[in-house]
Amino acid sequence: MKAGLAKGTRDFLPEQVRKRNYIFSTIREVFSLFGYQALETPAMEQLDTLMGKYGEEGDKLLFKILNSGDYLKDCSSEELQTASSQNLLKKISEKGLRYDLTVPFARVVAMNQHLISFPFKRFQIQPVWRADRPQRGRYREFYQCDADVVGSNSLVYEAELMQIYDMVFAQLGLPVKILINHRAILEGLAVQVQAQDQFIQITAILDKLDKIGQDGVRNVLYNLGLNPDQCSWILNQIEKKKIEDYQFNDHAIRATEELQKVFHFLKSYSFKNELVFDPSLARGLSYYTGCIFEVVPTQAKMGSLGGGGRYDNLTGVFGLKGVSGVGISFGADRIYDVLEEANVWPDYLDNTVKAMILSLDELSLEEAMIVATHLRSNKIAVEIYPELSKMKKQFAHAEALGAEYVIIIGETERNEKMYNVKNQKTGNQERLTIDGLIKLLS
Amino acid sequence: MKAGLAKGTRDFLPEQVRKRNYIFSTIREVFSLFGYQALETPAMEQLDTLMGKYGEEGDKLLFKILNSGDYLKDCSSEELQTASSQNLLKKISEKGLRYDLTVPFARVVAMNQHLISFPFKRFQIQPVWRADRPQRGRYREFYQCDADVVGSNSLVYEAELMQIYDMVFAQLGLPVKILINHRAILEGLAVQVQAQDQFIQITAILDKLDKIGQDGVRNVLYNLGLNPDQCSWILNQIEKKKIEDYQFNDHAIRATEELQKVFHFLKSYSFKNELVFDPSLARGLSYYTGCIFEVVPTQAKMGSLGGGGRYDNLTGVFGLKGVSGVGISFGADRIYDVLEEANVWPDYLDNTVKAMILSLDELSLEEAMIVATHLRSNKIAVEIYPELSKMKKQFAHAEALGAEYVIIIGETERNEKMYNVKNQKTGNQERLTIDGLIKLLS
Numbered sequence: 001m002k003a004g005l006a007k008g009t010r011d012f013l014p015e016q017v018r019k020r021n022y023i024f025s026t027i028r029e030v031f032s033l034f035g036y037q038a039l040e041t042p043a044m045e046q047l048d049t050l051m052g053k054y055g056e057e058g059d060k061l062l063f064k065i066l067n068s069g070d071y072l073k074d075c076s077s078e079e080l081q082t083a084s085s086q087n088l089l090k091k092i093s094e095k096g097l098r099y100d101l102t103v104p105f106a107r108v109v110a111m112n113q114h115l116i117s118f119p120f121k122r123f124q125i126q127p128v129w130r131a132d133r134p135q136r137g138r139y140r141e142f143y144q145c146d147a148d149v150v151g152s153n154s155l156v157y158e159a160e161l162m163q164i165y166d167m168v169f170a171q172l173g174l175p176v177k178i179l180i181n182h183r184a185i186l187e188g189l190a191v192q193v194q195a196q197d198q199f200i201q202i203t204a205i206l207d208k209l210d211k212i213g214q215d216g217v218r219n220v221l222y223n224l225g226l227n228p229d230q231c232s233w234i235l236n237q238i239e240k241k242k243i244e245d246y247q248f249n250d251h252a253i254r255a256t257e258e259l260q261k262v263f264h265f266l267k268s269y270s271f272k273n274e275l276v277f278d279p280s281l282a283r284g285l286s287y288y289t290g291c292i293f294e295v296v297p298t299q300a301k302m303g304s305l306g307g308g309g310r311y312d313n314l315t316g317v318f319g320l321k322g323v324s325g326v327g328i329s330f331g332a333d334r335i336y337d338v339l340e341e342a343n344v345w346p347d348y349l350d351n352t353v354k355a356m357i358l359s360l361d362e363l364s365l366e367e368a369m370i371v372a373t374h375l376r377s378n379k380i381a382v383e384i385y386p387e388l389s390k391m392k393k394q395f396a397h398a399e400a401l402g403a404e405y406v407i408i409i410g411e412t413e414r415n416e417k418m419y420n421v422k423n424q425k426t427g428n429q430e431r432l433t434i435d436g437l438i439k440l441l442s
Numbered sequence: 443m444k445a446g447l448a449k450g451t452r453d454f455l456p457e458q459v460r461k462r463n464y465i466f467s468t469i470r471e472v473f474s475l476f477g478y479q480a481l482e483t484p485a486m487e488q489l490d491t492l493m494g495k496y497g498e499e500g501d502k503l504l505f506k507i508l509n510s511g512d513y514l515k516d517c518s519s520e521e522l523q524t525a526s527s528q529n530l531l532k533k534i535s536e537k538g539l540r541y542d543l544t545v546p547f548a549r550v551v552a553m554n555q556h557l558i559s560f561p562f563k564r565f566q567i568q569p570v571w572r573a574d575r576p577q578r579g580r581y582r583e584f585y586q587c588d589a590d591v592v593g594s595n596s597l598v599y600e601a602e603l604m605q606i607y608d609m610v611f612a613q614l615g616l617p618v619k620i621l622i623n624h625r626a627i628l629e630g631l632a633v634q635v636q637a638q639d640q641f642i643q644i645t646a647i648l649d650k651l652d653k654i655g656q657d658g659v660r661n662v663l664y665n666l667g668l669n670p671d672q673c674s675w676i677l678n679q680i681e682k683k684k685i686e687d688y689q690f691n692d693h694a695i696r697a698t699e700e701l702q703k704v705f706h707f708l709k710s711y712s713f714k715n716e717l718v719f720d721p722s723l724a725r726g727l728s729y730y731t732g733c734i735f736e737v738v739p740t741q742a743k744m745g746s747l748g749g750g751g752r753y754d755n756l757t758g759v760f761g762l763k764g765v766s767g768v769g770i771s772f773g774a775d776r777i778y779d780v781l782e783e784a785n786v787w788p789d790y791l792d793n794t795v796k797a798m799i800l801s802l803d804e805l806s807l808e809e810a811m812i813v814a815t816h817l818r819s820n821k822i823a824v825e826i827y828p829e830l831s832k833m834k835k836q837f838a839h840a841e842a843l844g845a846e847y848v849i850i851i852g853e854t855e856r857n858e859k860m861y862n863v864k865n866q867k868t869g870n871q872e873r874l875t876i877d878g879l880i881k882l883l884s
Contacts, residue, residue: 001490003552003760006537009484011550013557014564017480033818035795035825035843038459042451042583043485043539043569044505048443063486066506066535068573072527081523085514093508095448097485108453110445115455117842119828122456127485131510141484154828159811163818268812318445353477369601370710376475376605383477386561386596400559401477 008132008140018349020143023172023332023339024125027145030167031123034160036147039122041104043129047096053103053317061130063097063140064089097129101146102314102327109150110318118151118323125332137337148327150314155258158291158310159265161328162275165295165306170272173344174335176305177274179294181281182259183309188251189237193230200286206238207282238279246279258291274298287311293328300338306330354441355421356383356403358394360410367414371407374434380441382407398424405441450574450582460791462585465614465774465781466567469587472609473565476602478589481564483546485571489538495545495759503572505539505582506531539571543588544756544769551592552760560593560765567774579779590769592756597700600733600752601707603770604717607737607748612714615786616777618747619716621736623723624701625751630693631679635672642728648680649724680721688721700733716740729753735770742780748772796883797863798825798845800836802852809856813849816876822883824849840866847883 005011012020028038044065051059071092072080080088098104101124109120125145132138147164149157162178169176186206190199205220212220214235221231237248243259246252259277266275283292290310297305308328315323339345357372359365368384375382383403385394391408398406408420418431421440432440447453454462470480486507493501513534514522522530540546543566551562567587574580589606591599604620611618628648632641647662654662656677663673679690685701688694701719708717725734732752739747750770757765781787799814801807810826817824825845827836833850840848850862860873863882874882 001759001761003491003549004488005553006484006486006488009486011484011553012482013550013554014479014481017482021480033821033823035798035823037456037794038463039456040454040459042448042453043571044448044451044583046446046448049445060511063510064508065539066508066531068505069502070527072525072530077523080525081519083514083522085512088514089508097507107445108455111447111453112455117839119839121825129485141486152828156807156811156826156828160826163815167818265808265811269815317443319443352479356477365598366707369598369707373605373711376609379475381475381477383563384598384602386594386598397559397561 006140008134008138010139010141014352015349019339019345020332020336022346022349023335024143024145026171027168027330027332028123028125030164030171031147033167034121034147034164036121036123036149039105039108039124040126041098041101041108041124043098043127044095045098045104045107047094049107050096050099050103054099058099061132062099063129063131064093065095065097067092067094098126099130100128101126101144101329102148105146105148106314107318109323110315110320113320116151119149119154119157120151121147121149123147137333139333143332145330145332146327147329148325150323150325153290153310153324155261155291156265157326158258158262159269161293161308161326162262162266163269165293165328166269166271166273166275168330169295169305172335172339174300174305174338174342175273175298176295177276177298178271179276179278179281179296180259180262180291181278182255182291183283183288184251184255184258184290185246185279186282188246188249188255189234191251192249193226193234195224195226195230198224202234203282204284206234206280207284209238209280209282240279241277243277262291283307283309287314290326297338300341302334302338304331305334305338350402351404352402353381353383354403355380355405355407355437356385356394356398356401357407357409358385358391358398359388360391360408361388364409364411364414367409368407371409371419371434371437375438375441378438378442380438382441407437448582450576450580452581452583456794457791461781461787462774462778464788464791465777466585466587468613469610469772469774470565470567472606472613473589475609476563476589476606478563478565478591481547481550481566482568483540483543483550483566485540485569486537487540487546487549489536491549492538492541492545496541500541503574504541505571505573506535507537507539509534509536540568541572542570543568543586543771544590547588547590548757549760551765552757552762555762558593561591561596561599562593563589563591565589579775581775585774587772587774588769589771590767592765592767595732595752595766597703597733598707599768600700600704603735603750603768604704604708605711607735607770608711608713608715608717610772611737611747614777614781616742616747616780616784617715617740618737619718619740620713621718621720621723621738622701622704623720623734624697625725625730625732625734626693626697626700627688627721628724630688630691630697631676633693634691635668635676637666637668637672640666644676645724646726648676648722649726651680651722651724682721683719685719704733725749725751729756732768739780742783744776744780746773747776747780792844793846794844795823795825796845797822797847797849797879798827798836798840798843799849799851800827800833800840801830802833802850803830806851806853806856809851810849813851813861813876813879817880817883820880820884822880824883849879 165178190202218231246256288309289312292309294304295306310326357368359368372382406422422429632644660673688698730751731754734751736746737748752768799810801810848864864871
């Protein structure tokens with residue numbers, strides 16, 4: 001049989017795992033520094049938990065799992081004959097794969113509310129699955145990296161999350177602009193043009209400003225039923241660059257107060273990247289109610305590398321009302337692509353093992369075991385070439401693996417307990433005792 | 443709606459994640475010390491890749507994923523009317539969830555054989571899914587931790603893998619016995635009683651010795667068609683404790699030579715646990731062909747905590763023939779349960795954040811942001827209590843989270859830039875500058 005991957009999925013070979021883990025651990029360490037704690041949820045959720053949470057399109061993109069055993073046992077042959085994919089689904093599938101990390105998080109909070117001390121700061125770095133049509137940069141299995149805090153509406157958290165974005169991208173050496181806006185400004189715009197009911201649609205339209213430009217936005221707003229003056233007014237408003245200029249109604253005033261407070265909390269923090277108020281920032285998701293964020297790279301051509309915002313009622317659907325929260329997310333796959341293109345990975349990611357031991361004869365292979373044991377008990381990662389192949393072949397393997405040093409053992413070396421060690425980069429060779437090796441390689 | 447988990451799955455709250463990560467990272471570090479490199483494969487595989495690899499029972503226990511979109515579109519209503527769960531499956535599902543890490547590993551090696559420098563040492567720590575009936579200690583989603591090397595039949599690897607077992611369990615503080623045997627001894631037994639065709643069945647029977655005892659094994663062997671003398675001979679053979687006593691035919695002689703070589707490679711290594719030759723060790727899986735291993739705890743009542751062995755043709759089914767390999771696996775869930783019962787987790791796992799900052803008024807909350815920024819830029823994990831609640835409530839939250847220190851800021855503290863810090867364990871209090879805090883908490 002021909003070996004193949006499921007469509008839209010990927011294997012990660014060791015070099016890719018090292019690079020991905022570098023991104024994940026950078027994010028994880030900064031999350032931890034800010035007191036966020038790791039949570040993990042299962043890949044499979046009850047379909048009830050997932051369906052209806054991501055819109056109609058989302059329901060379609062959920063991967064559904066066939067019930068185990070004789071999954072048709074409750075279906076009569078009459079039912080089957082007239083079955084459509086949609087009405088049969090309820091009978092044959094009751095589980096689905098996680099579609100994002102937010103809904104499972106809300107479920108966990110609702111289920112464990114009596115165990116949790118609020119505010120609850122959690123981060124979660126796990127894969128999600130979507131039956132999207134695969135294309136460049138879009139996969140059916142991909143990782144999300146989320147940090148959220150629920151159970152407080154303090155703006156301290158908005159400020160902290162901006163610091164997290166700044167620190168992560170500074171550590172990754174990836175210059176970004178962090179954009180911030182407030183949903184109440186957008187809501188204020190809709191109210192001001194007597195279109196409060198269309199607030200979500202207007203938000204979705206403004207979200208496309210980057211792609212379709214001012215005229216595009218003007219057209220779509222007009223088609224939504226706004227008159228030309230209203231369209232122009234909205235487009236003029238979101239041109240203003242200063243927070244204090246947004247005072248046109250109560251909604252906008254609440255937004256500016258909160259935004260100013262966030263900037264105030266940050267006044268003594270020196271950003272390595274720029275934090276910018278951007279009134280045209282909209283964010284597509286409907287559940288945001290307060291500050292919203294997005295991160296865009298300043299040097300690479302790539303969409304946003306992360307985003308987030310405050311929401312008021314995430315856990316409500318699971319029976320826990322009135323819990324406010326705010327969170328951010330990192331797009332690990334895009335960050336990977338940007339780092340890969342700029343090739344700014346740290347050098348140490350090339351190193352797999354510190355040294356590989358090559359042996360010239362059978363007794364030297366036994367000696368190699370002894371040397372390796374000493375080195376490993378000193379926390380030095382070493383490999384033994386396990387066969388008595390030609391030196392050329394052994395060296396080629398050490399090269400392929402990226403061993404920093406090669407240790408060669410033959411009759412003289414094992415008799416004198418002095419081992420030949422070669423730095424693979426510089427070509428330098430030395431003869432060292434076991435203690436000398438430990439010192440060199442530590 | 444009522445929030446619930448899919449049957450047989452678990453959430454891991456922060457404390458559990460910390461404990462689980464402690465196990466995983468201990469294993470991962472030892473794997474890396476021996477030059478094993480991380481590989482990751484997708485959760486979903488083509489059903490073709492998975493079906494037929496785990497026996498008939500395994501095929502049933504695979505979680506199958508419904509094709510996305512209108513999954514019934516290729517089924518006529520006649521077909522549907524007479525459909526059985528089994529014959530409909532091929533039409534509506536072409537993907538399944540990973541059942542173990544071995545088959546995906548074989549697929550990766552076959553697909554990437556020209557990119558890989560052999561011998562290829564990989565480890566993989568990822569969840570797998572099985573539609574087993576859930577029960578105590580058995581879950582539908584659980585992690586496997588595997589290390590395998592393919593592309594060499596050197597016994598250096600068997601020796602190294604025994605050291606890996608020893609080092610991991612020593613580091614975890616969990617005393618074990620590491621059992622080793624060789625499939626060729628078992629094959630030799632079958633040959634000697636003229637039952638070579640029944641070698642796999644005999645192996646499976648001997649594997650049950652622990653559970654059904656000598657008489658049980660004798661009965662089942664007898665029912666298999668062996669005469670009483672043959673049954674007794676087999677049972678007598680596996681009573682012998684010394685490797686050199688197994689010389690009864692060519693199969694057994696090959697086995698003893700290989701086992702002796704493994705012990706020889708290990709003669710200068712001082713085990714912290716015991717490595718024991720156990721001729722009754724059988725291992726259920728049919729694909730093993732050389733040395734086999736199992737790890738059992740010596741103090742806890744629990745089945746094996748890991749196992750493995752050498753196999754000759756894992757990648758053959760994917761078109762890459764003649765690749766020998768050897769590997770081991772750790773049972774992370776059982777290790778967790780044993781550590782939990784003995785409560786031998788390291789103390790540092792209790793610590794979530796180093797300090798929590800409590801504020802007495804609004805201006806102190808701003809000061810808290812400044813102090814937190816200083817501490818975090820010195821890699822000290824701190825939390826800010828984000829609201830001006832009663833001190834009792836703020837302290838209770840610090841307690842619940844397990845913060846080691848509490849820093850209290852009020853008017854005096856922020857004016858004098860001297861901060862009150864309390865060690866939550868000892869109750870000791872000090873007043874320190876920001877530099878003093880950094881020194882204390884680093």
